[in-house]
Amino acid sequence: MLLILLKYQIRSVFFLTLITALFASLIESYLSIVIAPMVLILHPKLFYNAYSSMLISIIQIRISNIKPSKILALHNLSLLIWFTFWYLLGKLLALFVLHTSLSTELFHYLAFTCCLLLSFTAGNHLSNSDLFTYKFPFMRLLTLTLAFAFCLTFLLSIILIISAYHHKLLTITLLLPVFFGIWYFGLRRLKEITYFKFLVRNND
Amino acid sequence: MISISNIHKAYKSTQVLKGVDLGINPGCIQAILGANGAGKSTLIKIAACILEADSGELFIDNEKITIDSYSYRKKMGYVFEQPMYIDKLTPYEYLYFVGKMYGIEKQTIGSRVNELLVFFGLHESDCYIEKLSKGMKSKVSLAAALIHNPKHLILDEPFDGVDFLSVQKTTRLLRSLAEKGCTILITSHQYDVIADLCDRFALLKDGKILFNQTLSDLETAAKEPNGNPISVKQYIETLMDDDTSSPNELSWV
Numbered sequence: 001m002l003l004i005l006l007k008y009q010i011r012s013v014f015f016l017t018l019i020t021a022l023f024a025s026l027i028e029s030y031l032s033i034v035i036a037p038m039v040l041i042l043h044p045k046l047f048y049n050a051y052s053s054m055l056i057s058i059i060q061i062r063i064s065n066i067k068p069s070k071i072l073a074l075h076n077l078s079l080l081i082w083f084t085f086w087y088l089l090g091k092l093l094a095l096f097v098l099h100t101s102l103s104t105e106l107f108h109y110l111a112f113t114c115c116l117l118l119s120f121t122a123g124n125h126l127s128n129s130d131l132f133t134y135k136f137p138f139m140r141l142l143t144l145t146l147a148f149a150f151c152l153t154f155l156l157s158i159i160l161i162i163s164a165y166h167h168k169l170l171t172i173t174l175l176l177p178v179f180f181g182i183w184y185f186g187l188r189r190l191k192e193i194t195y196f197k198f199l200v201r202n203n204d
Numbered sequence: 205m206i207s208i209s210n211i212h213k214a215y216k217s218t219q220v221l222k223g224v225d226l227g228i229n230p231g232c233i234q235a236i237l238g239a240n241g242a243g244k245s246t247l248i249k250i251a252a253c254i255l256e257a258d259s260g261e262l263f264i265d266n267e268k269i270t271i272d273s274y275s276y277r278k279k280m281g282y283v284f285e286q287p288m289y290i291d292k293l294t295p296y297e298y299l300y301f302v303g304k305m306y307g308i309e310k311q312t313i314g315s316r317v318n319e320l321l322v323f324f325g326l327h328e329s330d331c332y333i334e335k336l337s338k339g340m341k342s343k344v345s346l347a348a349a350l351i352h353n354p355k356h357l358i359l360d361e362p363f364d365g366v367d368f369l370s371v372q373k374t375t376r377l378l379r380s381l382a383e384k385g386c387t388i389l390i391t392s393h394q395y396d397v398i399a400d401l402c403d404r405f406a407l408l409k410d411g412k413i414l415f416n417q418t419l420s421d422l423e424t425a426a427k428e429p430n431g432n433p434i435s436v437k438q439y440i441e442t443l444m445d446d447d448t449s450s451p452n453e454l455s456w457v
Contacts (some may be wrong), residue, residue, distance in 0.1 A: 001305075063280065064306050
């Protein structure tokens with residue numbers, strides 16, 4: 001299933017979205033500051049509106065007996081693979097062209113992965129929250145965007161503080177499994193699509 | 205068994221279903237007939253639990269189905285009027301994906317997908333689904349509904365755009381599924397097709413089931429007001445369209 005998702009994403013418009021990670025990665029290395037996660041804020045649809053951006057419709061998820069947590073996990077993993085692929089390609093180019101240090105790039109990479117995992121967690125939570133049942137599309141978009149951007153900006157601020165710290169690589173390495181755990185257990189708690197209940201009741 | 209009991213549904217101020225009752229026994233192929241806008245698709249969506257009725261109950265194999273019901277889904281196969289497929293996948297990839305969604309084991313999926321592709325004549329279609337014709341897309345939807353060997357099938361206009369030969373082949377398949385105990389609920393505008401296929405015919409009109417009879421019952425009932433026998437098709441058409449105010453001609457033709 002993961003392979004099919006990956007194929008779909010490379011064939012569809014997602015390709016253009018994901019490739020932005022390459023340029024963000026290069027700029028990040030050039031400026032030597034953690035800014036690549038900003039790319040994630042620019043593509044919120046990939047995270048908190050997962051059901052409409054996924055290849056498979058919400059109705060198909062509903063009628064099959066796949067668990068929403070499984071389909072979201074696959075969706076998240078496919079995004080993780082593509083983002084990481086383009087990001088690391090950028091880093092590889094930076095290492096050869098800009099002659100950046102490996103430890104700095106490793107810190108950037110781990111920080112980017114932490115932000116990705118937080119984006120998935122926040123996105124999965126928002127996709128299944130009552131925010132989607134807001135009657136007014138503008139208010140819905142505004143609240144979702146603010147909530148998502150706040151989460152990422154908060155983490156980015158922490159990462160920027162850590163980057164000034166002497167043991168930054170050790171700290172970010174310890175943070176990564178924490179974010180992975182939050183993402184994993186957040187997904188496991190997901191039993192049903194709240195947003196779908198709203199659709200079922202209001203579908204006309 | 206699928207049992208629909210006293211279903212009511214309104215869209216804003218329009219009451220579409222006004223107390224629909226329908227019971228479909230295992231092995232029965234039940235047709236839902238009705239004019240455009242009669243509420244067939246609404247009834248299908250409610251039976252598929254992707255639309256909540258305002259009131260009434262749905263039972264599948266004696267289990268009351270609500271929005272939160274989960275276990276029954278594995279037993280169901282659906283074709284909706286608006287086909288669901290993934291445009292940028294080939295039929296093989298899509299069917300494989302759907303098979304995985306239903307939790308079919310890896311070794312079984314491959315053989316089932318290949319068999320379905322050959323059955324529906326899709327085995328030579330290596331292009332993306334978005335590039336297939338309307339009929340081919342309908343076949344993909346049908347194949348996706350059958351891949352997990354469902355116990356109950358709910359089909360809304362499944363033969364839309366499908367060629368005559370494939371329709372015949374599919375109806376034979378549906379018949380053999382019914383003989384093995386599969387419950388099938390089907391809507392179609394192609395009366396000739398479902399006349400040969402279905403065991404029971406329900407006519408949905410003004411939000412209610414006008415009748416639910418077998419073909420032989422309908423043949424007995426099919427008479428003009430003066431008692432002259434008419435074909436079942438004509439009889440159903442007469443019952444469906446009793447709007448005398450609607451003209452049969454256009455002024456400029």
